Amino acid sequence: MAKIVVDPITRIEGHLRIEAEISNGRIVDAWSGSTMFRGIEKILKGRDPRDAWYYTQRFCGVCTTVHSIASIRAVENALGIKVPPNADIVRNIIMGIQNVQDHVIHFYHLHALDWVDITSALKADPVRTASLAASISDWPLNSPTYFKGIQERLKAFVAKGRLGPFANAYWGHSAMKLPPEANLMATAHYLEALEWQKDVIKIHAYLGSKNPHPQTFLVGGMAIPLDADSQNAINADKLAEIGGLLKKAKEFVEKVYIPDLLAVASFYKDWAAIGGGVGNYLSYGEFPDPVTGKQFFPPGIILNKDLSKVHPVDQKKIAEYVDHSWFEYSGGQGKGAHPWDGETEPKYTGPKPPYQHLDTDRKYSWVKAPRYNELPMEVGPLAKLLVAYASGHKETQAAVGLVLKHLNVGPEALFSTLGRTGARGLDCLITTQQLPVWHGQLVESIARGDLRIHAGEKWDPSTWPKEAAGYGWHEAPRGALGHWIKIKDGQILNYQAVVPSTWNASPRDHKGQRGPYEEALIGTPIADPNRPVEILRTIHSFDPCLACAVHVVDATGNELIRVKVS
Known part of the structure; x- marks a missing residue:
């Protein structure tokens, strides 16, 4: 059997290696390995728990905000702190726009080139492109002149031999199905999304002081004052500006992102049966x-694709295994560790790079293997939407119903690479429609004179118990993110983060069960083993962020091979 090695997987954050065995044109086995090590948990030991959120942002240069909120919630949970309503509202706006921006970036700049052939756009008729665009949206830039200008810019890239952001993709691949006009439309919106995202994320600058690495999170609430009349607070002018940016975000998602998503999906319906x-x-x-504290998107677990029952989440059933990871546990092989008792003791036993293959029969990744009740779990927008859909969440059911009807497919199509990509778009759509509601709540709260933003009680460590333990959860753009903390004598005794890509990119566990990336690749057709775009489609549908799951490059610093076939 031929074995494909894709290392590194590009258009993600961090270093991910995929090895796959091919037989009769399909993947029959796969291994997901990360070649980086994370050790920030060690840095946190002995520090003040109130400072943890500032350090955990450094898990990643992209997913900074999500680690802030998870860390803050973990400490608040341990100490029994309830934040004022305004703090929850501000946090919802910050996390909501992070979600929206992240999903748009993923679709256009990290995932679209798996489906869109940029070079084909050079052959497109701008008039027909404008007609296509107008048939799916009333976006104001849908004109032949505009698309002709985009095409000329693209030709200039090609003529100079420098494709810039469009380099290193599988142009002309037989698996590309979009007509030239659809490719030109998608290329134009790729460029528009670059400008759009840098504007809407200004909301983080207003509410968080900067992006990335916001500065205003605080155990007990937020460190930003509210006062409609003060120039040194979130005032009426800033609220109006934020409202305008939320409107801009909503318009782009509704009139560009979702129509593009549906248009692309209509040419790739076969991927509704791949990548389950x-x-x-x-x-x-x-x-x-x-x-009320009730979550807008409900929590839960779906087992064996059964949407008839949503199981509650019990954090005590979460454990990480290292049988195929380059770590060691004091309890030995085959033993899982709950995050409160988790250990971060690296022990690399793999080959020295450059290497052709890892020893996949033994240990082959710096990512641990999280399991829920000893089962591998997929996390991410698909999980979020499935749980909400099965829970009767009306906004989710309405959005999912419209998409399934538009594509003329049943609910079973959700369990796929295409479903995963579609769920991310719907998550973005629902969130961008909810953001103005939270904005309105904040405006109303300030108008009636409620300016509370921080709960001062329990800020003093002398009021804390001698020992405490807590966990903080956040449904990040890439899925279920959890931080667990143990506090003793006012200092961090132990800290563990189980991030979305730890769940999804996990290697085999103590039972030999594949992780979600690995399992999703089984059965995937491969048209050209030398250009495995199909692997990228499924892996990118998870939106990997390996920097969150692992952290420091290997000691040798050698560059690894990119794509090999043996």
């Missing part, structure tokens, strides 16, 4: 109501 994965889905839910 482990069939178990975990979501922590997100966006607490400022009064």
Whole structure:
């Protein structure tokens, strides 16, 4: 059997290696390995728990905000702190726009080139492109002149021999199905999304002081004042600006992102039967109501693709295994560790790079293997949408119903690479429609004179118990993110983060069960082993962020091979 090695997987954050065995044109086995090591948990030991959120942002240069909120919630959970309603509202807006921006970036800049052939756009008729665009949206830039200008810019890239952001893709691949006009439309919107995202994320600058690495999170609430009349607070002018940016975000998602998603999906319906994965889905839910605390997106677990029952999440059933990871546990092989008792003791036993293959029969990744009740779980927008859909969440059911009807497919299509990509778009759509609601809540709260933003009680460590333990969950753009903390004598005794890509990119566990990436690749057709775009499609549908799952490059610093076939 031929073995394909794709290393590194590009258009992601971090270093990911995929090895896959091919037989009769399909993947029959796969291994997901990360070649980086994360050690920030060690840095946190002995520090003040109130400072943890600032350090955990450094898990990643992209997913900074999500680690802030998970860390803050972990400490608040350990110490029994309830934040004021305004703090929840501000946090919802910050996390919501992070979600929206992240999903748009993923679709256009990280995933679209798996489906869109940029070079084909050079052959497109701008008039027909404008007609196509107008048939799916009333976006104001749908004109022949505009698309002709985009095409000329693209030709200039090609003529100079420098494709810039469009380099290193599988142009002309037989698996590409979009007509030239659809490719030109998608290329134009790729460029528009670059400008759009840098504007809407200004909301983080207003509410978080900067992006990335926001500065205003705080155990007990937020460190940003509210006052409609003060120039040194979130005032009426800033609220109006934020409202305008939320409107801009919503318009782009509704009139560009979703129409493009549906247009591309209509040419790739066969991918609704590819990439199903482990069939178990975990979501922590997100966006607490400022009064009731009930989450807008409900938490839950779906087992074996059964949408008739949503199981509650019990954090005590989560454990990480290292039988195929380059770590060692004091309890030995075959033993899982709950995050409160987790260990980060590296022990690399793999070959020295450059190497052709890892020893996949033994240890082959720096990613641990999280399991829920000893089962592998997929996390991410698909899990989030499936749990919400099965829970009767009306906004989700309405959005999913419209998409299934538009594509003329049944709910079973959700369990796939195409379903995973579609779920991310729907998550973005629902969130961008909810953001103005939270904005309105904040405006109303300030108008009636409620300016509370931080709970001062329990800020003093002398009021804390001698020992405490807590966990903080956040449904990040890539899925279920959890931080667990143990506190003793006012300092961090132990800290562990189980991030979305740890769940999804996990290697085999103590039972030999594949992780979600690995399982999702089984059965995938491969048209050209030398250009395995199909592997990229399924792996990118998870939106990997390996920097969150692992952290420091290997000691040798050698560059690894990119794509090999043996």
